[in-house]
Amino acid sequence: MGYLLSVVGTLLLIHAAYSCLHYRSLLQELEDSLVEDATATAHQIPPVDVYIEVAVGFVVLLTAELIRSGSSLQPVQSGTAAAAKKRPLMAPGFRSRDFDIYSHRCKGL
Numbered sequence: 001m002g003y004l005l006s007v008v009g010t011l012l013l014i015h016a017a018y019s020c021l022h023y024r025s026l027l028q029e030l031e032d033s034l035v036e037d038a039t040a041t042a043h044q045i046p047p048v049d050v051y052i053e054v055a056v057g058f059v060v061l062l063t064a065e066l067i068r069s070g071s072s073l074q075p076v077q078s079g080t081a082a083a084a085k086k087r088p089l090m091a092p093g094f095r096s097r098d099f100d101i102y103s104h105r106c107k108g109l
Contacts, residue, residue, distance in 0.1 A: 005064035012057030019053070020046045 023046055 002064045002068035005060055005067065009057045009059075009061035009064055012053055012060060016050050016053040016057060020050050023047060023050070 024044075027044065
């Protein structure tokens with residue numbers, strides 16, 4: 001099901017891109033025929049159906065990816081958080097422990 005939705009979403013996005021390019025070419029032809037008309041250049045925004053098709057294609061692709069990755073998600077284990085609270089938080093042991101001791105302004109208070 002996820003693969004099918006992925007193909008449908010990709011086709012929707014490709015069709016939206018093609019529709020936008022076709023609309024731009026129609027505007028260019030109209031602009032060439034009406035050179036002196038100043039309003040022809042003001043309508044360079046793609047039609048609303050292109051925006052709707054892009055939004056639907058994105059939602060379909062997102063749903064497809066969520067369906068395809070559904071079984072690979074791991075649950076969060078709360079037992080490790082409780083075990084981590086028992087140990088003190090320290091830097092890992094390196095050759096020198098210079099980073100464990102530092103000076104700051106709080107000493108003066």
